[in-house]
Amino acid sequence: MTIGSHQPLTGLASSAYGDVGPAAKAYFDYVNAHGGVHGRKIDYKYLDDAYNPVRTVSVVRKLVEQDKVFAIFNGLGTPTHTKVVDYLNSRKVPDLLVASGCVCWDDPKKLPYTFGFITDYVREGKILGAYIKKTFPGKRIAYFTQDDQVGRDGINGLDKEISAASIVSRQVYQPGNLDITPQITAIDQASADVIVMFGIPQYAAQLRKEQLKLGNKAQLVLSTSASDPGTLVRLLQGASADQSATSLIQGIVTDGALPQPADARNPWIRLFTKILNEHAPSLSLTTSTVLSMSSAYIFVQALQAAGPDPTRQSLVTAMERGGFTWPGYTPLGFSKTSHAGGTGTRIGTITGTTLKYQGPPMTTDDGNGPVEPYEAPPTTPSANGIPEAPSATARGGGHRGEYGTVRNQRAPS
Known part of the structure; x- marks a missing residue:
């Protein structure tokens, strides 16, 4: 079975997301080494679009029309994937687990x-x-x-919680233009105490560099898409003659939906480390590779549920049936009426080169519902790292306390 994806293997976003495709392939290689899914091997073809929407169109058309992929999996980027989503739906190609937080993917009718x-x-x-x-x-x-749906959706959510009277400056940047001096100067002149950013790591690093130039001490709050600590450290090397790159990211507030790569006690982190060591030893475990392998784990469950002779429709039906086990701290939202993925995140601060979580995971909707704690314990992976269909694993897996399985129960939906 051949599946495909567009990924930024080169270009502006590659330093943050270039390992996403190879990490998913490592998981699929692990599954193939254990017999595949219903005896079928997964052939994963991910092509480089350099985070360029024009190139995304050409590589996705190649995957669909020449390589005849069964599905597109984990296509990365909001500005890129929005250029191919209508095409994929017109061709009735399953377009699963898009690597972007755009609310636009949750539109089952369209x-x-x-x-x-x-x-x-x-x-x-x-x-x-x-x-x-x-x-x-x-x-x-x-x-x-970011001046696209990433930023607009982020602002939509922020504005539901933060009063307009508190906002002293609203600045946007264009992807591809790293000169953000005018925007950060305007923020500095507005005497902001807190800067909250939705975007990608390259611009978070530029923001931090501009703060250094201006002597700006405002607290940074970054979206998870912008805040991978390892990536920020690499991008900030040499930014200050007096401070190390690591010291420049201390105390940044951000959030995450998954266990951190440094949490060696976590069973998901142990599994993913083992798989990378066996099938992609040149890759490091980062927040991006953890996210990528988590999506691959879900995809395998959907294939299991689609049956020994899957069709594109049976794969879509399996996704809408939901009930998937995954490493996230809050449930996935898949159903016939919702094609949303994760339903929450967890706040933390960057400490050293990792994100240190504070308090419980929080969950909400994309409307006017409350932001509230989610207190059910997280899940563990299957014993051999190969999940069965959700119906065979009680649709939620083994829930655990502090890294110990407690009991099986269906995850809330």
């Missing part, structure tokens, strides 16, 4: 073959906004966002 994956930016904005409102009362807030 886009019946498309399913999101990571917590959408509206929900994430609400959760970050609720934290900012509680933690920085009376402070002056500035927005710095």
